[in-house]
Amino acid sequence: MPNKRILFFVGDAPFFVSHRLNLVEGAIAGGYDVVVACPTSPATDTIQASGARWVEWKIDRGGTSIIGEVRTFLGAVRIARAAAPTIIHAIALKCILHAGFASKLLRVPIVGAVSGLGYVYTGAARGSKAVLRRLINRFMSIGLNRRNASFIFQNRDDAKMVEFARLDRATVYMIGGSGVDLGAIVMRPHPVGATTAVGLPARLLRDKGVYEFVDAARQLRERGRDARFLLIGDPDPTNPSSVTSKEIESWVADGAIEWQPHTHDISTALAALHIVALPSYREGFPKTIIDASAAGRASVTSDVPGCRDAIVDGVTGILCPAKNGAALADAIDKLILDRNLCIAMGKAARRHAETHFDVREVTARHLEIYRHSEMRGHRP
Incomplete structure (x- = not known):
């Protein structure tokens, strides 16, 4: 023993x-x-x-x-x-x-x-x-x-x-x-086609910036952007800031976002995205961003504790003010309009993960x- x-x-x-x-x-x-x-x-x-x-x-x-x-x-x-x-x-x-x-x-x-x-x-x-x-x-x-x-x-x-x-x-x-297990989450090519897939993989809490993500999705649709916006995760009834299932159903029904339940195969979920968004109000050190970096995906996240520690602003992703749907929309839009920049940031993010997140x-x-x-x- x-x-x-x-x-x-x-x-x-x-x-x-x-x-x-x-x-x-x-x-x-x-x-x-x-x-x-x-x-x-x-x-x-x-x-x-x-x-x-x-x-x-x-x-x-x-x-x-x-x-x-x-x-x-x-x-x-x-x-x-x-x-x-x-x-x-x-x-x-x-x-x-x-x-x-x-x-x-x-x-x-x-x-x-x-x-x-x-x-x-x-x-x-x-x-x-x-x-x-x-x-x-x-x-x-x-x-x-x-x-x-x-x-x-x-x-x-x-x-x-x-x-x-x-x-x-x-x-x-x-x-x-x-x-992150760099062998389990690998960098795969971006999905082909003009449509840009933007995802928020996290517990669906107010503090994760879910409402700002939905707001940004609506604003970008109004701008005529060819993009899909996916919430990937489940509500957490034990947390006072959790969104409700009815809210999710309403957002899906009016076409603001798509919803996918929590998945254990995060590598495949990330491979289907071009951009990962985490407009959180505060984090310890977000695994969402760590996993996105390993997958070679650019991140848009809040300039708050934890989130700003997980990316290199302008290199592996973009920081924007928290609790601001318009600023989040602008940051995501920059990557939607410049696919080459989005891919370059993703490659830099993978290198950053290999150096810091093993x-x-x-x-x-x-x-x-x-x-x-x-x-x-x-x-x-």
């Missing part, structure tokens, strides 16, 4: 499979026994097939019930005590909060991966959101301001959370995104962080 064990606390099994399964495979190859605690889902079959042991952990990502959160925390303690890990890796803020207190109680080193600050930190903090933000900062400070706690941020704007929550004793690392390098960096965290051991 390996003498090292890593316990992942995850709130969303499909997200973990699509963004982090490489860490399970890399940890096993590095001599770890791996346990993944997350809610039940068809995706847990994939987690177990990768060689990890799955344990059910009930967590409501959008829940705010005090009783529910206490149960989630007690579940985290029970799981951690039974698994007896040498290190814990918690992914996303809510998991980090629960696992942080559990790891403090059990004196286990923890790594918290902040893959975007999410709804609570996106936009202005007013009313209940302001209260929730202050509570999160306070709980972070109580549970995670210690030497055997580490954080991985994907961009320097998000890393300011360390200051907000006063985590001056924790160690901070920067890793730009989850990486999943093997990302995995190796995580394993190095695990080793450093374990060396710090059980010191509070």
